[in-house]
Amino acid sequence: MSSATEVREVKKSSRIQISRGMITVLIGTAALFIASALIAPTSVSKVAFMGMIPFAAVLAIIGLGQTLVVQQGGIDLSVAGSVSLIVVIVTWGPDRNDDKLIGAVIAAFIAAIITGIINGILVTKIKLNPIVATLGVNALLYGVMMGLSAGSPRRTTDRLANFVNARYFGLPATVYFGIAMTILVTILLKTTTFGRKFEAVGANPRAAKSTGIKTDRYQMSAYVIAQVLYCVGAVLLGGVISQPTAYQGDEYVLPSVAVVVLGGTSLLGGRGFPMASAVAALFLKQLDMFVLSLSVPFAVRTIVIAVALLIGVALYTVNWRAVRDRFQSMSRRNLPSEANA
Amino acid sequence: MIRNKKRGLLIASVSTAAVMLATSLVSATSSSAASVPSWCGPKKITLGFGDGFGGNSWRLVTTAAVREEAKLCPSVTKLYYADGQGKTDKAIADIKGMVAKGVNALVYFPDAGKAMLPALRAAYKAGVVTVPYRVTPGGTPGKDYTMFVGTDFQLAGKNWGEWIKKNVPAGGNILMLSGPAGNSQGTEERKGLEAALAGTDYKFIGANPFEATGWDPGKSQEVLTAAIAKYPKIDVIVSDFGPSLVSALDAAQKTGWKIPAMAASDGNVLGCFWKDMQATQPNFKLMTVSTQNDHSRLATQWAIALATGGKKPANKQYPSLVFEDSVSGKPNPVQCRKDLPGDIYLSAKMSGDKQAKLKSN
Numbered sequence: 001m002s003s004a005t006e007v008r009e010v011k012k013s014s015r016i017q018i019s020r021g022m023i024t025v026l027i028g029t030a031a032l033f034i035a036s037a038l039i040a041p042t043s044v045s046k047v048a049f050m051g052m053i054p055f056a057a058v059l060a061i062i063g064l065g066q067t068l069v070v071q072q073g074g075i076d077l078s079v080a081g082s083v084s085l086i087v088v089i090v091t092w093g094p095d096r097n098d099d100k101l102i103g104a105v106i107a108a109f110i111a112a113i114i115t116g117i118i119n120g121i122l123v124t125k126i127k128l129n130p131i132v133a134t135l136g137v138n139a140l141l142y143g144v145m146m147g148l149s150a151g152s153p154r155r156t157t158d159r160l161a162n163f164v165n166a167r168y169f170g171l172p173a174t175v176y177f178g179i180a181m182t183i184l185v186t187i188l189l190k191t192t193t194f195g196r197k198f199e200a201v202g203a204n205p206r207a208a209k210s211t212g213i214k215t216d217r218y219q220m221s222a223y224v225i226a227q228v229l230y231c232v233g234a235v236l237l238g239g240v241i242s243q244p245t246a247y248q249g250d251e252y253v254l255p256s257v258a259v260v261v262l263g264g265t266s267l268l269g270g271r272g273f274p275m276a277s278a279v280a281a282l283f284l285k286q287l288d289m290f291v292l293s294l295s296v297p298f299a300v301r302t303i304v305i306a307v308a309l310l311i312g313v314a315l316y317t318v319n320w321r322a323v324r325d326r327f328q329s330m331s332r333r334n335l336p337s338e339a340n341a
Numbered sequence: 342m343i344r345n346k347k348r349g350l351l352i353a354s355v356s357t358a359a360v361m362l363a364t365s366l367v368s369a370t371s372s373s374a375a376s377v378p379s380w381c382g383p384k385k386i387t388l389g390f391g392d393g394f395g396g397n398s399w400r401l402v403t404t405a406a407v408r409e410e411a412k413l414c415p416s417v418t419k420l421y422y423a424d425g426q427g428k429t430d431k432a433i434a435d436i437k438g439m440v441a442k443g444v445n446a447l448v449y450f451p452d453a454g455k456a457m458l459p460a461l462r463a464a465y466k467a468g469v470v471t472v473p474y475r476v477t478p479g480g481t482p483g484k485d486y487t488m489f490v491g492t493d494f495q496l497a498g499k500n501w502g503e504w505i506k507k508n509v510p511a512g513g514n515i516l517m518l519s520g521p522a523g524n525s526q527g528t529e530e531r532k533g534l535e536a537a538l539a540g541t542d543y544k545f546i547g548a549n550p551f552e553a554t555g556w557d558p559g560k561s562q563e564v565l566t567a568a569i570a571k572y573p574k575i576d577v578i579v580s581d582f583g584p585s586l587v588s589a590l591d592a593a594q595k596t597g598w599k600i601p602a603m604a605a606s607d608g609n610v611l612g613c614f615w616k617d618m619q620a621t622q623p624n625f626k627l628m629t630v631s632t633q634n635d636h637s638r639l640a641t642q643w644a645i646a647l648a649t650g651g652k653k654p655a656n657k658q659y660p661s662l663v664f665e666d667s668v669s670g671k672p673n674p675v676q677c678r679k680d681l682p683g684d685i686y687l688s689a690k691m692s693g694d695k696q697a698k699l700k701s702n
């Protein structure tokens with residue numbers, strides 16, 4: 001965990017610099033694609049890639065939101081409820097009527113902003129633990145979703161499906177949304193005063209407060225912007241899946257946290273790496289495709305994913321230098337290992 | 342049925358022999374006009390109905406069918422519904438909650454299988470007429486629950502197998518997709534399919550007994566895409582939730598992939614997709630078995646009959662029937678109602694128009 005101290009600093013010169021997390025996740029993703037090509041070549045074929053990439057884009061956008069919250073030392077477990085609710089709003093709402101789609105999308109964004117404000121107030125004003133607060137809001141969102149649709153969304157409207165799945169230069173629109181959102185969040189964080197203060201608050205709220213920054217405002221904004229990003233991701237997801245279920249968000253909670261960690265953003269808060277999170281989303285989805293393409297049973301697939309995640313997370317959370325030093329000193333002194341090694 | 346007649350030719354063309362047969366089996370009594378069906382006895386009861394996972398359109402129609410059925414019987418004074426949302430612990434709590442509310446009869450779709458047995462047993466021991474249906478919870482009827490209203494999933498597999506032999510006679514590679522890993526429905530279907538294809542040149546590709554999709558359209562899309570990329574030659578796709586594959590098939594055909602023959606379960610979206618693909622996908626033959634929304638009706642009739650003291654229905658099992666066949670047109674050609682949502686099931690007793698109006702459980 002001592003790497004957290006490195007992460008928590010805000011270096012002026014490092015604002016656009018490529019982070020360690022980015023380098024790690026890029027190398028990891030490149031290695032995964034190479035491994036895919038060698039071990040399960042079909043997992044990098046055009047069909048597989050085109051099937052995987054929209055989901056990677058959606059996960060990337062949702063992961064960006066989670067990155068912002070984690071930067072503030074928080075965590076947002078309401079991802080499941082909000083994504084599910086938005087998918088229901090944009091599919092059940094218009095009920096295949098293209099003319100009602102715009103209204104539904106606007107309603108979705110309003111719902112997202114309200115959710116973000118509720119999360120923000122619970123965490124910053126009422127000082128609830130983010131895990132408890134967002135979990136509670138998650139249940140609330142499921143309640144609203146069930147109240148609306150009773151658990152049965154409708155088929156995606158043609159307009160949404162066509163818009164989301166349209167190809168430009170060979171890639172679906174979702175990919176461009178993913179890239180655009182990543183660039184937007186990066187610019188927001190790395191080049192604006194807001195972004196600098198945002199990172200400062202995340203790194204050390206007390207120090208930030210003593211310099212006169214209104215910390216609550218920044219923490220609150222993290223939850224609100226996160227919800228808006230989930231909303232973008234969920235609207236796209238509603239278009240990608242022509243026949244969604246009511247619980248489509250369930251599959252995004254843990255992956256959204258996983259991409260943040262894989263991207264190198266510390267769970268303790270501080271600097272955030274949106275681009276690295278987005279690449280990590282690509283990594284995770286390609287990993288899915290890779291194991292699906294391996295000729296191994298379902299149980300082994302699950303284990304392969306778990307091991308890959310473990311390695312990825314261990315790269316950041318284990319202080320390898322300390323481990324190495326300890327082993328070296330152990331072998332030098334030939335002392336028995338300590339229990340808390 | 343009277344309702345259907347009123348709706349005129351359009352619906353009449355959709356209502357079909359198979360549907361009639363299936364529905365007449367479960368509603369032989371309920372169709373006898375306004376009079377109370379024979380399975381509805383005099384004793385007043387509260388009915389509970391629950392799903393392990395209720396979050397898709399199939400369940401919406403299925404639940405509405407239960408409501409329709411319960412309404413036919415004036416002895417049912419109250420109906421509770423609960424959705425386990427795919428969480429076994431919630432499903433168990435749902436059952437306990439309904440027992441606590443004092444239901445006299447409980448119809449339950451135990452998605453989680455054997456994990457639901459203790460909760461069902463507790464309900465049964467508390468004196469509730471407990472009728473799990475469709476997915477077996479294990480255990481013994483009369484000891485752990487009142488009775489199990491199943492369906493012969495192996496027969497669906499056999500129907501698919503026979504059709505494959507006839508329409509893809511040269512043999513070939515078969516890819517099968519089903520719901521959660523290890524679910525009993527998919528396992529049984531695979532058995533039936535293998536039995537029908539025994540001693541032939543067909544080869545199963547993909548995971549054994551099936552590729553797990555959790556019946557989730559997003560997961561189905563990933564799984565099918567991986568399989569399409571992995572196996573250059575897929576001659577038949579078998580799926581027990583055909584409609585959930587449409588978005589994946591559509592995405593794949595846009596990359597130039599040719600859709601093979603498909604043996605599945607029905608759904609409006611699938612029928613309409615087949616029609617749309619006719620011009621460009623000559624290999625895409627389609628056969629469906631009924632998706633059996635009305636299975637819940639038979640289970641409800643049993644539960645009500647046993648709890649109210651009515652006449653027991655004739656069948657303990659819901660039949661598996663072929664619904665559409667794009668090649669022979671028998672018992673029906675492929676059905677598509679473009680004017681209705683994709684997520685309705687034209688094989689169900691409830692009319693497509695009525696299903697389209699359903700918005701909530």
